[in-house]
Amino acid sequence: MKVEERLRRIISLHGAAHLTLIDPEKQSPEEAGKMAWEADAAGTDGIMVGGSTRAGGKRLDDTVISIKENTDLPVILFPANETGISAHADAIFFMSMLNSRDTYYITGAQRLGAPVVKKLGLEPISMAYLVVEPGGAVGRVGKAELIPRDDKELAVAYALAAQFFGMRLVYLEAGSGADRPVPVEMIRAVRKATDVILIVGGGIKTPEAAAERVRAGADIIVTGTLVEQSVDRHARIKEIVTAIKAARTKKAKG
Template sequence: MTVKEYLMRRMQEGTIHMTLIDPAKQDSVVAATIAETAERIGTDAIMVGGSTGVTQENLDLTVLEIKKLCKIPVIYFPSGAHALSRHCDAIYFMSVLNSQNVKYVIGEQVKGAPIIKKLGLETIPMGYVIVEPGMKVGEVSNANLIPRDNHQLAVAYALAAQYMGMELFYLEAGSGSPQPVPETMVREVKKNVSIPLIVGGGIREPEEAVAIKNAG
């Protein structure tokens, strides 16, 4: 079973949860312990990645340590073609659709594609957009942030991603955001597209996670 098939099967049962671990934020052993705990309490997959500080070394070490302790898929959430790990189970082949820098829309993807082919990594095409406040990822990618009250713009991006053949759509408020993506925006996007929707950034409390789940 591919990682994509696994995710789709899990989604048929309802909303899924994925845990994001930044390999630059702690050593690989600590990262693996976090992942093991997350798996034990029910997360469906581990995503590994970060906006800055990801290197080939810390990426490989983190993924290898996580895979020693976890059976659920490890998916790479890339920040660029400079670090790509053969040890991941899959990679989000993603485009930052609202970046004003072509590097993040298609440039890094062109650089990385031959490497991904050589490594034999499973790819999951994903459209990725950044919502206010955006935090570090919005700054690094030079994103034209989607205003929190502009739900129709978010819907338009989601439809564009779907019509371009992307298999997932990700709404990102940014790691460390004081607030998650608005529930009303999540609801509008979910109502208008048929591809799976992922929401990340600023979700700290169980109540926030439940609200996002209920919205879409």
């Protein structure tokens, strides 16, 4: 079963999914494998690998290999640029930062990376990446025209453009470690206006915040910094996943 099909099946059956983001630059490949094992045991639905401008080459390959040695979950690349590609992953979020001021992040890196993705036989999952205030490092590096937190109409316009372009996923990103996650009103508005798979990440640090965003319409919740900074990663991830599962039921019934 392809990765996108697997995610769609989870969302269809349960209302939402959870993905754990691991940045290869923030720990050794061995530690990344352990993190993935703990996330798997806690109930996450897949592992995303990437998020750093330097995450490429042997370090990326070794991290993906270690993760796959420790879990059977799908491993999805989350590249910052065309160097963030590994033959050892199962799929890649082939994404465009639609609200960047720099065409490199809209189509440039994609042009460079597409032939590599095809050559390696990776499953490309088409996705629009939209950076919302505060944006964090990804907003600065990606030269994003940040979507203001109170401008849900702008978020809807971008998400609709993505859908009309044929992109199947939209990722609303507040930035890694953000002090405030994407507002629920924005998520609700984008959900109502589009038919895409809606991913939400950045600043989701509590089970309540994750559940609230699922109830607002998020199909996939991503947590990363929470995994990196927790002493008891298994317990923290399980709390988030448990909250999402409870919210999934309410969302699915609604």
